[in-house]
Each structure stands twice: as C-alpha cells, then as structure tokens.
Amino acid sequence: MAKKLEGITSRDVDFAQWYTDVVKRADLVDYSSVKGSMIIRPYGYAIWEKMVSVLDKMFKETGHVNVQMPMFIPESLLNVEKEHVEGFAPEVAWVTYGGKEKLDERMCVRPTSEVLFCEHYKKIIKSYRDLPILYNQWCTIVRWEKTTRPFLRSREILWQEGHTMHATSEEAREETLRMLKVYEIFQKNYLAIPVLVGRKSEKEKFAGALETYSVEAMMYDGVALQNATSHYFGQGFAKAFGIEFVNKDNKLETPYQTSWGCTTRMIGGLIMTHSDDNGLVLPPNIAPYQVVIIPIGEDEELKKAVDEIRKGLDNEGITYTIDNSDKTPGFRFAEAEVKGYPVRIELGKRDLDNGVVTLVRRDTLEKVTVPIDLAVTKVKEILPVMQEAMYEKARIRRDGMIYEAKTYDEFKELSKKPGFIKINWCGAKDCENKVKEETGLKSRCTAQEDHSGKCVICGADATCKMYFGRQY
Amino acid sequence: MAKKLEGITSRDVDFAQWYTDVVKRADLVDYSSVKGSMIIRPYGYAIWEKMVSVLDKMFKETGHVNVQMPMFIPESLLNVEKEHVEGFAPEVAWVTYGGKEKLDERMCVRPTSEVLFCEHYKKIIKSYRDLPILYNQWCTIVRWEKTTRPFLRSREILWQEGHTMHATSEEAREETLRMLKVYEIFQKNYLAIPVLVGRKSEKEKFAGALETYSVEAMMYDGVALQNATSHYFGQGFAKAFGIEFVNKDNKLETPYQTSWGCTTRMIGGLIMTHSDDNGLVLPPNIAPYQVVIIPIGEDEELKKAVDEIRKGLDNEGITYTIDNSDKTPGFRFAEAEVKGYPVRIELGKRDLDNGVVTLVRRDTLEKVTVPIDLAVTKVKEILPVMQEAMYEKARIRRDGMIYEAKTYDEFKELSKKPGFIKINWCGAKDCENKVKEETGLKSRCTAQEDHSGKCVICGADATCKMYFGRQY
Numbered sequence: 001m002a003k004k005l006e007g008i009t010s011r012d013v014d015f016a017q018w019y020t021d022v023v024k025r026a027d028l029v030d031y032s033s034v035k036g037s038m039i040i041r042p043y044g045y046a047i048w049e050k051m052v053s054v055l056d057k058m059f060k061e062t063g064h065v066n067v068q069m070p071m072f073i074p075e076s077l078l079n080v081e082k083e084h085v086e087g088f089a090p091e092v093a094w095v096t097y098g099g100k101e102k103l104d105e106r107m108c109v110r111p112t113s114e115v116l117f118c119e120h121y122k123k124i125i126k127s128y129r130d131l132p133i134l135y136n137q138w139c140t141i142v143r144w145e146k147t148t149r150p151f152l153r154s155r156e157i158l159w160q161e162g163h164t165m166h167a168t169s170e171e172a173r174e175e176t177l178r179m180l181k182v183y184e185i186f187q188k189n190y191l192a193i194p195v196l197v198g199r200k201s202e203k204e205k206f207a208g209a210l211e212t213y214s215v216e217a218m219m220y221d222g223v224a225l226q227n228a229t230s231h232y233f234g235q236g237f238a239k240a241f242g243i244e245f246v247n248k249d250n251k252l253e254t255p256y257q258t259s260w261g262c263t264t265r266m267i268g269g270l271i272m273t274h275s276d277d278n279g280l281v282l283p284p285n286i287a288p289y290q291v292v293i294i295p296i297g298e299d300e301e302l303k304k305a306v307d308e309i310r311k312g313l314d315n316e317g318i319t320y321t322i323d324n325s326d327k328t329p330g331f332r333f334a335e336a337e338v339k340g341y342p343v344r345i346e347l348g349k350r351d352l353d354n355g356v357v358t359l360v361r362r363d364t365l366e367k368v369t370v371p372i373d374l375a376v377t378k379v380k381e382i383l384p385v386m387q388e389a390m391y392e393k394a395r396i397r398r399d400g401m402i403y404e405a406k407t408y409d410e411f412k413e414l415s416k417k418p419g420f421i422k423i424n425w426c427g428a429k430d431c432e433n434k435v436k437e438e439t440g441l442k443s444r445c446t447a448q449e450d451h452s453g454k455c456v457i458c459g460a461d462a463t464c465k466m467y468f469g470r471q472y
Numbered sequence: 473m474a475k476k477l478e479g480i481t482s483r484d485v486d487f488a489q490w491y492t493d494v495v496k497r498a499d500l501v502d503y504s505s506v507k508g509s510m511i512i513r514p515y516g517y518a519i520w521e522k523m524v525s526v527l528d529k530m531f532k533e534t535g536h537v538n539v540q541m542p543m544f545i546p547e548s549l550l551n552v553e554k555e556h557v558e559g560f561a562p563e564v565a566w567v568t569y570g571g572k573e574k575l576d577e578r579m580c581v582r583p584t585s586e587v588l589f590c591e592h593y594k595k596i597i598k599s600y601r602d603l604p605i606l607y608n609q610w611c612t613i614v615r616w617e618k619t620t621r622p623f624l625r626s627r628e629i630l631w632q633e634g635h636t637m638h639a640t641s642e643e644a645r646e647e648t649l650r651m652l653k654v655y656e657i658f659q660k661n662y663l664a665i666p667v668l669v670g671r672k673s674e675k676e677k678f679a680g681a682l683e684t685y686s687v688e689a690m691m692y693d694g695v696a697l698q699n700a701t702s703h704y705f706g707q708g709f710a711k712a713f714g715i716e717f718v719n720k721d722n723k724l725e726t727p728y729q730t731s732w733g734c735t736t737r738m739i740g741g742l743i744m745t746h747s748d749d750n751g752l753v754l755p756p757n758i759a760p761y762q763v764v765i766i767p768i769g770e771d772e773e774l775k776k777a778v779d780e781i782r783k784g785l786d787n788e789g790i791t792y793t794i795d796n797s798d799k800t801p802g803f804r805f806a807e808a809e810v811k812g813y814p815v816r817i818e819l820g821k822r823d824l825d826n827g828v829v830t831l832v833r834r835d836t837l838e839k840v841t842v843p844i845d846l847a848v849t850k851v852k853e854i855l856p857v858m859q860e861a862m863y864e865k866a867r868i869r870r871d872g873m874i875y876e877a878k879t880y881d882e883f884k885e886l887s888k889k890p891g892f893i894k895i896n897w898c899g900a901k902d903c904e905n906k907v908k909e910e911t912g913l914k915s916r917c918t919a920q921e922d923h924s925g926k927c928v929i930c931g932a933d934a935t936c937k938m939y940f941g942r943q944y
Binding site: 010028030034037038039040041042045046048049065067068069070072073074076089090091092093094095096097098099100106109116119120123124126129135138140143144156158200201246325441 | 502503504505509510511512513514517518521522537539540541542543544545546549561562563564565566568569570571572578579581588591592595597601607611612616625628630783797853906907
C-alpha cells in the first residue's frame with residue numbers, strides 16, 4: 001500500500017492550500033528571490049514541453065509558421081493603438097537603463113506582441129499575394145501582477161501568441177474560430193478537460209479586439225479558468241499602423257487581423273481539474289511519463305523482468321520512468337501517486353515467483369494483478385480508457401455545477417453555490433458591473449447567440465445566453 | 473538558368489555587406505524600431521528550430537533535463553559572485569518600474585543565469601543522492617551591446633544554457649568536456665562546420681569560471697567565430713552561494729559546477745562558412761527544406777508527376793517545399809538559390825515528355841538530368857554526399873589559413889593575412905595584451921597543452937600551443 005505522505009492538505013478542506021501543496025510536493029515549481037516569478041522545475045517543464053510539442057504540431061498542420069519578435073517594446077510603439085495601451089500600460093515592466101546609460105526612450109518587456117507584429121506587417125505586406133500571413137510565436141511575456149500564484153497568475157508567463165492577417169473579414173473570422181477549435185480539441189483530447197467555448201462580453205474582451213472568444217474550464221471547486229483565447233481584431237490595429245495591400249483589382253485595402261494564445265496556466269487547469277489528495281493525476285496523453293516501474297528488491301531475475309517490460313513499453317511507444325531508489329516500497333508508491341504517473345507497475349520477488357505484476361491506475365487507484373507477459377498489453381489497454389474516464393468524470397462534475405436562472409433572484413440565490421449560471425442576457429456593461437458588485441460573478445462566455453427572451457438582470461431584450469461564474 | 477538576382481554584393485568584394493545582403497535577401501531577419509534587436513523571420517526561425525530539436529535530443533541523451541528560471545535578476549543577487557558581476561553588470565538592461573511603481577530594488581534582464589541556478593541549487597541540494605544535477609534551459613538573454621549585427625551580436629540572444637552540479641571535480645571536468653564534444657559533433661555532423669576545440673586563455677575565459685573551453689570556427693574571410701563554450705567553475709559560485717551537500721561519510725562538502733551554451737549566432741556561422749554570391753547554402757542535415765520542387769507550366773500531367781515525387785520524398789523522410797508561384801522559372805530558380813535549398817528539382821512539360829527531371833545541387837550548382845522515376849533515389853544519394861562535401865570544402869579552406877609562427881616577427885608578418893596563427897605560448901595576460909595592441913589578434917583556444925618550448929611572444933616557458941586570430 002502507498003504510504004500516506006505528509007504535506008498535502010485535503011482539497012475539500014482548503015482548496016487553495018491543497019493546490020499550493022500539490023504544485024510544491026510534485027516538484028513542479030519552486031520560488032526564488034524574484035518576486036512574482038516562478039522556477040519551473042524539470043517535471044513541471046516536461047509537462048509544458050509536451051503541451052508545446054502537441055500544440056506546435058497542430059498549429060503547423062493548420063498552416064502556421066513560427067517567428068521570433070523582440071522582447072522589448074519602445075513606449076511610443078506601445079502607444080500606437082489607444083485601447084490597447086490603456087489595457088496594458090498599467091501592468092508592464094519598464095526598462096530604463098542599458099548598462100550605465102539611461103535610455104532616451106524607455107521600453108517595456110512585451111506584455112503581448114500585437115504592436116511588434118503590426119510594425120513588421122506594415123513592412124512585409126504589399127499585395128494580396130502576401131496574404132494570409134499565419135504567424136505564431138513561443139515566448140515569455142511579462143505582466144506586473146500584484147498577487148501571483150504558480151501557473152495561474154505570474155509576472156512572467158510562458159505562452160504562444162498567434163498573429164494572422166487576412167484579405168477579408170470572413171477569412172479572419174474563420175481563422176479566429178478555427179484556432180478556438182484547435183484549443184478546444186487539444187484540451188479535450190490531451191488535457192482531458194471539458195471546456196465551454198464562446199464569445200466574451202464587451203467588458204471582458206481583449207483590449208483592442210472587436211470580438212474575443214474563450215475556452216472556459218471549470219475547476220474542481222466550481223471556479224472558472226480561462227484556458228485560451230482567440231481574438232478577431234477587424235481592421236483596428238491595421239488602420240492604426242497604416243497596413244495596406246493592393247488587391248486583385250489593383251486597389252488599396254486594409255487587411256483583417258486575428259490573434260490567439262494559451263499559456264502555462266493550462267498546467268494549473270490540469271491540476272485543479274483532475275488531481276486529488278494524494279497529489280497529481282495526469283491524463284495519459286499529456287503525462288511526461290505514462291508509466292512508472294517500481295521494482296521491489298534487487299536481484300538478477302527481477303532486473304531481467306524489468307528489462308523485458310521496458311522493451312515492451314518501448315515497442316509500444318509508451319513512455320516510462322523507473323524508481324529503483326533505496327526508499328521503502330510504500331514511500332515510492334506514495335511518491336508515484338504525488339507525481340501522477342498514469343499507471344504504476346509494482347514488481348516484487350514474490351510476484352515474480354507467481355509470474356505476475358501489479359498495475360495501479362492513478363485516477364481510480366484500482367489495482368489489478370496480471371501475468372507478467374501481459375503487463376504491457378494491459379497498460380496499453382488502460383491508457384486510452386483512463387484518458388476517456390478522466391474526461392468523463394470531469395465533464396459530469398462540471399455539468400452538475402452548471403445552473404440556469406430564470407430570474408435575478410434565482411441568479412443571486414444560485415450565485416452562492418460553486419459553479420456557473422446560464423442566463424438570457426442583454427450584454428450591457430452596466431448589467432455586468434451590477435452582477436459583479438452584488439454577487440462577485442463575472443461573465444464567462446456565451447452559451448448561445450440568442451436574440452429572443454429578456455435579460456434576466458435588467459429585463460431589456462436579450463442578445464445571448466451567457467455563462468456567469470467566479471474566476472481564477 | 474537561374475536569373476541573376478539583384479541585391480547581393482559579392483563576398484570577395486565586401487564580405488560584411490555580402491553577409492547583410494544574404495541575411496536580408498534570404499528572409500532570415502528583419503529590423504524593427506527596437507534598436508539592436510532583430511526579428512527572426514519564419515525561414516530563419518525554422519533553421520533555429522531544427523538546431524534546437526537536434527541539440528535538445530543530444531542533451532537529453534546525455535542525461536539532461538530542461539527547466540525554466542525567471543527572466544529577471546534582482547541587483548543584490550547578481551552581486552553575489554564578484555568576478556561575475558564585474559563581467560556582466562556593464563552590459564545589462566535594468567528594469568526600474570513595474571507599471572507606475574518604482575521598484576524597491578532594480579532588476580536586470582538575465583544576461584546569463586548562473587546566479588538564478590545557484591540560488592535554486594542552494595535549496596534543492598542536500599545530499600550526495602541529489603547529485604549530479606544536470607539542467608538545461610532554452611531562453612532569451614539580453615546584453616546591451618553597442619554595435620550589433622544579425623545573429624552575430626544582438627541585444628537579445630536566443631540560446632541554451634546548461635548548468636550542472638557534481639559531487640567531485642573529476643565528474644564536473646568530464647561533464648565540461650562531454651558537452652564540448654556534443655557541440656563539436658553537432659557542428660560537424662549537422663552544420664558541416666569544421667571547428668577547433670580547446671581551452672580559452674586566462675584573459676578570454678568566462679567571468680567566474682576556472683576554465684573555459686570553446687568551439688572555434690573560421691569563417692570564409694579567415695575571421696574566427698566562437699560558436700559554443702563550456703565552462704568548468706570549480707567551487708567558486710557554490711562557495712559564494714553556500715551550496716553544500718552531505719557526502720556518503722555524512723560530512724559536508726561543496727559541489728563542483730559547470731555551465732555550457734550556444735546561441736543563434738551559429739546561424740551566422742552557418743552563413744559565413746558556406747554561403748556564396750547567389751545566397752544561402754544550407755547543409756542538408758540542418759536545412760528546413762532539403763528539396764525545392766519547381767514545376768514549370770501548369771497541366772494535369774505535370775501535377776501528377778509532382779505528386780509522385782512528393783510521395784517518394786515523404787516515404788524517404790526527405791523534407792521539401794514547392795514553389796509553384798506565377799513568377800518566371802528563372803526568377804524561381806534564383807529564389808531557390810537565395811534560400812539555399814540543398815537540391816532543386818526542375819520539372820517542365822518538355823522534361824516530362826522525355827521522362828526526365830533536372831536536379832541542381834546548391835553547393836556546386838551542378839545539374840544532372842535523371843529519369844523521373846529515379847529522381848527521389850538520386851536526391852537521397854546526393855544529400856549525404858553534399859553534407860560531407862560541404863564539410864570537406866570548409867575544412868580544406870580553413871586548414872589552408874592556419875599558419876604556425878616560430879618567432880614574433882614571423883607572427884606579426886603572418887598576422888597581416890586572414891586566418892589563424894598557432895604558436896608556443898606562455899599564457900600571460902601581458903603577452904596577450906601586447907599581441908592585441910600590435911596586431912589586432914586575440915587568442916582563440918589551445919591547439920595543445922604543451923609545456924616544452926618557449927613563448928614566441930616573450931620568450932618565457934611555454935605552457936601551451938595557442939591559436940590566435942581576429943574575431944567576430
């Protein structure tokens with residue numbers, strides 16, 4: 001049996017403390033003297049590497065290429081688009097000195113790179129032949145947050161930002177939704193996170209966007225995590241930057257733009273969706289190691305058996321790690337649970353004599369004993385089943401915490417419970433401010449574009465069905 | 473025939489201008505309003521991605537794992553190791569404001585991350601069981617350079633930095649040389665760049681290192697490019713940071729440290745080693761696309777033939793791109809030469825009628841006509857031959873520009889020629905300063921650790937054979 005490890009608070013007792021404990025105990029991050037930033041340790045970074053490799057492939061398959069823009073933005077460049085600068089200037093880090101010299105113009109560390117891409121696009125877009133431009137960038141951005149939490153809110157964020165330019169508005173809108181779909185599929189198929197996707201409210205959209213779409217996940221505690229966004233910019237930035245192209249009829253036109261991004265915050269989402277009081281639980285399709293092998297004892301026969309299993313896993317392309325440290329089996333089992341390896345293979349001398357091994361599935365902690373020569377076959381069988389089961393479990397829990405309110409009184413009553421509330425809504429900022437003030441909830445994303453019915457908050461004509469909820 | 477493109481100066485007329493022209497014409501980089509930084513465009517970034525994927529695999533195969541440290545370093549943390557801060561403080565970018573608030577303590581953007589790793593190691597290293605620690609980081613660093621050139625010297629640099637900790641000095645020294653070897657093999661097998669590897673002089677070693685080893689390439693113009701470095705730190709940083717571990721005998725010891733790194737500068741080295749007056753020449757093993765297919769004309773039969781070739785290349789794992797733009801064939805051939813695709817397949821209606829295609833090898837511009845069903849086989853044959861030939865060509869040129877001097881007069885005479893000069897040397901800083909002042913040359917790396925003979929500069933006992941040369 002796995003020894004109970006100290007140091008993880010129960011998630012039903014104190015969810016915030018549980019999260020911090022899991023992140024720390026699973027060796028995902030550490031702190032340093034750099035306030036508000038985190039060190040992503042090897043195991044945490046391996047999860048990010050896996051996310052990057054899958055997403056990068058999906059981006060390339062949809063025609064995108066990677067580039068690298070400068071990390072700094074001169075103040076005058078940040079100022080070109082008015083709404084954008086108002087949204088970001090209050091939370092940027094300013095570089096004012098290079099070595100001993102004061103800079104003529106201060107520069108911020110990019111909080112996002114729209115203006116850098118636009119300046120470049122102004123130079124490289126001349127003709128309709130140059131469009132579409134489908135660029136993506138993997139990099140680090142900085143936003144000077146006051147309160148930070150590992151993965152969820154940090155001064156430095158590892159992310160990707162797609163920036164595309166199109167000849168027509170239709171094409172740009174299609175791109176916005178295409179990338180939203182890529183995020184949705186990724187989160188479902190790899191992270192096993194059920195998500196809601198829809199349009200953000202006027203109040204919650206990105207500074208400078210005409211429309212923002214988001215991927216909204218609900219954590220174990222009923223609180224929302226915005227896990228990715230995709231923006232349709234229309235011609236706003238393009239006009240501010242004077243970007244024009246000659247169309248097929250030899251006339252000048254302004255192109256249409258999108259941007260879309262996701263961050264290391266998804267690691268936080270992964271934890272708060274699936275993990276438990278024993279530590280991390282990682283879906284097989286995103287786990288850095290899908291299997292941990294724990295040999296109990298030391299002898300030649302055991303070593304040979306482990307080698308056989310390794311060979312079998314290699315052949316099947318199943319990733320694994322081996323813990324043959326000199327710690328007690330109970331300690332190593334517990335450690336394997338903290339780390340969230342999807343399947344644990346326990347293999348002792350007595351098992352070997354009986355020709356069997358024990359497999360433990362991390363999500364259910366279910367144990368099965370199987371003949372040793374069937375171990376790999378059984379692991380291969382478990383992994384997709386577990387992936388699917390984790391998704392379903394999270395989906396059922398999430399669905400059970402989505403309510404619909406027909407009146408504002410009902411809304412206020414439901415708002416005391418964890419979860420989301422769906423209502424007919426007019427979309428007005430005043431309405432949203434009132435809800436925030438009286439219940440603490442914010443709009444998440446549209447459940448449906450819907451023009452019938454009346455707004456549950458103010459009684460005006462509804463323009464959509466909207467989810468509301470608390471957020472990280 | 474390839475149309476002669478405008479815009480590339482001959483490399484024998486003006487090497488510096490030629491370099492700038494190639495970098496720009498091949499769409500590798502662009503400039504922005506961020507002085508001293510570059511935009512790495514898709515084709516340039518694709519070369520870097522290829523480098524990263526190969527090196528990352530080599531690092532992992534030698535037991536290393538990736539992590540991510542903060543991007544900022546508080547001033548007090550940078551100040552912990554004295555030699556280190558003296559080496560770097562004059563060239564860092566300082567962040568002094570977060571949003572509207574002045575920071576209590578200013579922070580620099582990392583110029584390198586030794587101090588961040590050491591602060592972390594102090595926390596995670598307790599026992600000999602925690603060693604060795606074999607970490608690597610892929611990130612961007614900033615050094616406030618006055619004069620910059622794309623890839624060669626830039627305020628922002630994309631790089632990797634390995635930082636390792638070991639229980640014994642022997643093990644750390646082995647690691648230093650192991651990673652030096654990894655760089656050497658990578659540069660030979662992938663970049664087709666012949667390199668010299670050896671120890672740096674006292675004057676030229678890294679700020680804070682006991683020993684620095686480097687990988688020195690010689691460019692077409694005889695000037696050196698330091699393409700990677702590997703440092704043995706001994707216990708210097710570890711003592712400054714108070715890092716200690718309990719050894720097997722239960723006694724406290726200080727561990728031994730290394731670091732090693734390489735940067736986007738290698739792209740500059742790739743260009744200045746192989747490229748010519750027609751543009752880039754990329755070795756097949758690092759080219760983002762190993763083949764470009766150029767169909768001439770438009771018809772169903774041609775399209776089918778192109779599809780056949782694509783299928784064949786896919787089957788062989790050979791990467792390719794297709795240029796079927798409406799530009800003239802001559803223009804497209806020239807464009808393919810600028811981009812440096814290793815093999816160009818030209819395929820026209822008349823060729824098709826004769827059942828043949830034309831293959832053009834980029835390094836020699838040699839043309840062969842082959843039966844269409846042998847096209848892929850022939851490409852497969854050419855690629856490794858071309859890789860080897862590019863290396864050999866560069867090696868022979870380089871070897872022809874390495875001289876040996878027996879007297880200082882001979883040294884001064886030879887220093888007027890492009891290339892390196894090998895001498896017996898005492899290793900003294902005074903000696904190196906004198907050479908720099910009188911000839912403009914700096915020490916590159918040791919050719920041999922050699923205690924016999926006398927220093928060619930000052931006549932004292934020699935401690936090594938050293939290469940001298942001009943540098944980028």
